[in-house]
Amino acid sequence: MKAGIASLEPSTSFFQPAMFEDPYSIYSVFRKTDPVHWDEGLEAWVMTRYEDVAFVLNDRRFSSDRIAVGRRLHPQPQFEPLFDHLSHLMLQHDEPSHKHLRAIVHDAFTRSAMKRWEAVIQSRVDDLLEIAVDLGKMEFLVDFAIPLPVMVISELVGIPIEDRNKVKVWCDDFAFVATNFYAKITDEQLERGLRSVRAFREYLHHQAERIAPGADTSLLELMVQSQGTDAEFSYDELIANCMLLLTAGNETTTNLLGNGLIALLENRDQLSQLIDEPSLIPNAVEECLRYDSPLQFVGRIALDEVQVGTRTIRPGDLVLVMLGSANRDPERFPNPDEFNISRPNNHHLAFGHGPHFCVGAQLSRMEANIAFRTLLPHLESMKVKTQNLRHQQNYNLRCFKDIPLRFSQSPTRARF
Template identity: 45%
Template sequence: MARNDDSINLFGPEMLEDPFPIYKRLRESDPVHWDSARNAWIVTRHRDVMAVMKNRSFSSDRVTSARMRYSEKHKAVFDLLSRIMLQTDDPTHKRLHDLVHSAFTRTAVEEYGDNIRSLCNTLLAPGLQKGEMEFVSEFAAPLPILIISEIVGIPSEEREQIKIWCDAYSTVALNFYVHLSEEQLDYCGAQIAEFSEYLAGKVEAARRAPGSDLISSLVLAADRDHSLDMDELIANCILLLNAGNETTTCLLANGLGLLLKNPDQMAALRADPSLIPDAVEEFLRLEGPIQFLGRVAVEDVSIGDRLIRAGEMVIPVLAAANRDPEIFDRPDTLDVRRGHIHQLGFGTGPHLCAGIQLARFEARIAFEILLERTSAIELTTDALSHTKNFNMRCLEKLPIRLR
């Protein structure tokens, strides 16, 4: 079947606030859509997204082909991206994944439950005292960076800078295979270079005197198995700091935003807090942080009724698949009682997000405490907007009144 190219301007500023009508249009009329602006196939149906994510005919190495679009002066940024496990295939991916899993097993996430509860109460206290707060900057953003920094082993006085570096990294990592400007790469590249130098010092310190933190666990596992060099260690430390940081901020902000727009659903959670884990999955389905991923065909393969040639980029749109009516009843409606769902908010298959366990754990505790400590939460404005990082969908501000 011939390629189809139309007037849809994907992933631009006009889609930032509400991309879902465009996703719906593509899913219904052209579910495997050729986009000449990105030189890529855009895949929007749930079954097709699943097929791409689980098919070994598609490679996760987006760096090799995409880096050719950018100036050679950004070589160091793309060299780092090529070493993170999300951008690799087996056997490299398995080696990196097994090492990180081993480190996480040694540094058990569940052990931080009391710390998460304590931090939630501490961050919420000023808002309860004043009767209002800006939820994103005062709760949703600081909570994940404080927790992942503690797990990784970052001193409290350095966490504000870590947040700046993580923001720069995610801008590049989530958008480079779609589009980045030279100005963005100049700024972000400088920030990532500083980040890498900082973490190199942390790795060396952990080698000299290992502790119970995640960096020490990674260093011990890598040295035991002789499985990671310094560059791979640094790249995957950056990945872990991001995996446990920004996506959780977005999950918290978007989740509360959905509840505020659907007071009947908030009332259901107050009446039955055991629904909160299912509600977190529903937040990820309806307003997940990651809009899309990227894959590269390693051989000719058919998806739907389209033939994708070896070497071509494919962009599975998770946010479109998560509202596919073939899979989800009333797909645009928040339903905290939806129960078991195969939402793709953090991906699926071998490259499932490394931070999903921690993100779910933090979100469950955060929403339990939010609803436990308040009798009412109300929006104080109707003018809500999202951050400019298209592929990290997150409310920019969420001013609320608390009782």
């Protein structure tokens, strides 16, 4: 446990700069001392235990519609268009409207549908890794973990190759706003998000207008063609949720790949076991998701009076459920701070829980499984100074700033 963290008082504001590098020590203090914590600065409840987090995510007395909180915290007129846009996201809806919005994309992300993309993902992984192997080095995020999911989700949705760099920039700004607007964000960050959302919306509107009748090869084309049928979603909802898919389809997978790679390189015993037993790769991916979750928290609004532990949650209260903390709860996971690729019953909450379980979970898992399977023969020769690594200053989307790698020897091209 890092110096200063052990003496943290429960009354201390939950979000603090120390969390960028080590949120898990802080989570541990709150789980032990004040697991259902009222934060005066946030005007929100913060829940850190697995049992409470899973309960809130699965209980319909807690709403996903957090737009009113954002409007209250940032009442300036210039932000109204941004909150109007966010209100169309399926993430902000409860049943039954959530089910209708989710149906827009559900069929494209089933396990059987994802199998069609396996060869595409493998090809993209091979191309990216071949360049790095030939050079003997790579900046893992820039050269691999960022472009891979951008390529995949862009192809799935139907974004031309020449537009993907600018779409990635818009996605990053949008992701920051969409995951933090109700908890910890500045007006300047909202302004940047608003500019990117406007540009992103205009771009997707233009792409949708160019789709010819009968085209149905990409998800965007399928979504546009469904308009004019009995689909129960508006054009604004179509554009907003297409933007959401492009964002969620790359940001969290990038974080999973980066965080997972460092977990393996810092735990050489586990890496050696994985090399000896490559059949453990799916288990290892799940442990990466649990151990250092790409998304650290989500918010809910209480609709009724609800008792959680010894605390009474009032109607209208904002509740932040800490996925990253729940996934390190010793009441649910034995030795939770150990990275264990053989961990049994690894029912983590990295993809959420309940009605809003991540619709793209199958795609993210497939990308990570293929990526680590292909990287595995090279991992032992990879060297990185982990003590010099720093994280992005984002309380929610947990990712490193950069991961410079070198191959200490010529890596084998063996495949598992």
